Amino acid sequence: MIRLEHVKEARQRIADVVHVTPLLTSEQLSLRCGCDIYLKAEHLQKTGSFKIRGATNKVKEAVERGAGYVTAASSGNHGQAVAYIAQKLGIPATIVVPEDAAQCKVDAIRSYGGAVEECGFTSAERLPRAKELAASQNGIYIPPYDDPCIMAGQGTIGLEILEQLGDADAIVVPIGGGGLISGILTAVKETRPKVRVIGVEPAMANDTWLSLKQQSIVSIPGSKTIADGLRTTQPGDLTFPVLMKYLDDLVLVSEEEIRQALRFVLERMKQMIEPSSATTVAAAMFGKPPFSGKKVVAVISGGNVDVGELHLLLKD
Incomplete structure (x- = not known):
């Protein structure tokens, strides 16, 4: 299980790449x-998401071990x-994508210097090919979430939040495979344990909610939620124990609640965010749980x- 010192080490390793x-x-x-x-604006991060934190920590660590x-x-x-x-480190990368991947996403990967190989339609097909x-x-x-370096890199968000808002009462975090929230939980609970950390999932992709209820990892069928970044079928083997140890609460939001939050942030704040990010705003907007009078940070992933x-x- 990762510890606070791993998150601090990650922060030093990635500092020259990521934005605060x-x-x-x-x-x-x-x-x-x-x-x-308060919205923690990871949509303004390098490559448009928090993922660059964990990826940088893992790829740099791999290069330190001689990977080319x-x-x-x-x-x-x-x-x-x-x-x-x-590309920044000067080594080649191949990203294995599904055959039906959106062209805009494939174009983005190539724009960052990555080679693209199509393989099947499911993660069960892509993952073995990438390993091969x-x-x-x-x-x-480089795994997407179930890896100590990935988790620690994502946890640097928690350190930044505590520095930026010293009197925060709660932090709301979207949950897919659990890499983001497990890192934030480690950083926050081992620094200021009284700060509540709330996870949020789409009701249509509630694998972590079910797993916590059963106190063991539960797998669900693939989901069609509009929060496409949260369509995992089960939590990670490494991330789930961290949630079991530290998570204060987990709430579910509906597709309509996600849409309303997405629309509000776009129309009122003029910020383009993903539906996965909008889940945290939806949780706050619809009182899941009630945050009356509190200072709350919603992580925009x-x-x-x-x-x-x-x-x-x-569209409704």
Whole structure:
């Protein structure tokens, strides 16, 4: 299990690459939520999401161990982040994507210097191929969340939040595989344990909620939630124990609640965020749990939206 010192080490390793992202505020959003709400703006991060933190920590660590090639299985933010940092470090990267990957995402990976290989339609097909490619060239496979370096890199967000808002009462974090929230939990609970950390999942992709209820990892079928970054089928083997140890609460939000939050942030704050990010805003807007009068930070995990599909995301 990762510890606070691993997050601090990650912060030093990635400092020359990542941005310290701001906390954004909106009087109208705070009124709507009934609390003082701050958005941790990882959609303004390098490559448009928090993923660059963990990817940078892992790829740099791999290079320190002599790796000259990396791979990843992803069509989205993780793949873009791995391609970006590999290019910065001067090593090749291959990102294995599904055959039906959105062209805008494939183009983004290539724009960061990554080679793209199509393989099947599911992660069960992509992941073995990415590992096979890494092994064939003495390279390193970079997992999306279930890895200590990835988790520690994402946890640097927690350190920044505590420095930016010293009297924060709660932090709300989206949950996919759990890399982001497990890192933030480690940073926050081992620094200021009284700060509440709340996880949020789409009700349509509630694998972690079910797993916590059963106190063991539960797998669910693939989901079609609009929060596509949270469509994992089960929490990670390494991330789940951290949630079991530290998480204060986990709430579920509906597709309509996600859409309303996405629309509010776009129309009122003029910020383009992903539906996955909007889950944390939705939790605050709809009192899940009630945050009356508290200072709450909602982690905005990314902003890589296909503009051509935006009208579909906002459609009731």
